[in-house]
Amino acid sequence: MSESPSATPTTSPTATPTPTKTAPPEKLKIGSKGPAVLALQQRLTDLGYWNGKADGKFGGTTQQAVLAIQKAAGIGRDGTVGPKTQKALDAGVRPTAKSKAGSGYLVEINLKKQLLMFVKDGQVVATLNTSTGSNEHYVYQGQTYLADTPTGHFKVSRQIDGVRHGPLGDLFRPKYFNGGIAVHGSPSIPGYPASHGCARVSNAAINWIWATDKLPLKTKVWVYSS
Known part of the structure; x- marks a missing residue:
């Protein structure tokens, strides 16, 4: 008596799991917390x-x-x-200084990158966003001027611990390093050159500069474009 052939078992194809879509992390911006x-x-x-x-x-x-x-x-x-x-x-991106070891303490203003850096012996110790001369022409008292921030080596020569109501606008707690050109506080520090020639920083930043004596009189200030 022959045995009946056994039925070949059938297997269901394994279902491919649907990949879970991960939402990209939310951008951090003004108003974000946590x-x-x-x-x-x-x-x-x-x-x-x-x-x-x-x-x-x-x-x-x-x-x-x-x-x-x-x-x-x-x-x-x-x-x-x-x-x-x-x-x-x-x-860990950080800017690099133009000055070298042995240069001592100074402030560097990089016009190309629009950064203000506090540097000690060629090493950047603190960095601020800045907005310098727009390089656009403007008219003042009938004369046309270029809103530029001249390059060169300077020193902080005078300062005002208050608001300087200048002919082209207010300068908050300015530290002058080249004639009427200063590092000063402003409520508007965009990501591009926008000033008449000064190096703007935020009001909070200039308060920190004064509170920590980061830019005393006679401090060297190097301004360069590359």
């Missing part, structure tokens, strides 16, 4: 981009520091932290 912002602020501080006290709140001071690292990295300057800016943060 641990991610706190980590950002601490990283900026570690890299020398001044942004005040880390408090987990993305405000104007943090935005200025983000603009500074974006300028140093040569990427888009929008003051928000997206993938490219995060990559620069992760890579």
Whole structure:
């Protein structure tokens, strides 16, 4: 008596799992809050981009520091932290000084990158976003002038601990290094050259400069375009 052939078992094809789409991380920007912002602020501080006290709140001071690292990295300057800016943060991008070891303490203003750097013996110790001369012409009292920030080696020669109501606008706590050209506070520090010739920094930054004596009289100031 022969046995009946056993039925060949059938197997169902294994279903391919549907990949889970991970939403890209949300950009950090003005108004963002929380641990991610706190980590950002601490990283900026570690890299020398001044942004005040880390408090987990993305405000104007943090935005200025983000603009500074974006300028140093040569990427888009929008003051928000997206993938490219995060990559620069992760890579530890920092600007380099033009002065060399043995040059002592000075401030460097890089017109091309629009950065103001505090430098000691060729090493950048702190970096600020700045906005210098727009290189556009303007008219004052019937005369046409070029809004440029001249290059060269200078020294801080005078300062005003208050508001200087200048003919072209207010200068907050200015430190003059080349005639009427100064590092001064302003409520508007965009990611591009926009001043009449001065090196603008945020009001919070100029307050920090005064409070920590970062730019005393006779400090060397080097201004260059490349």
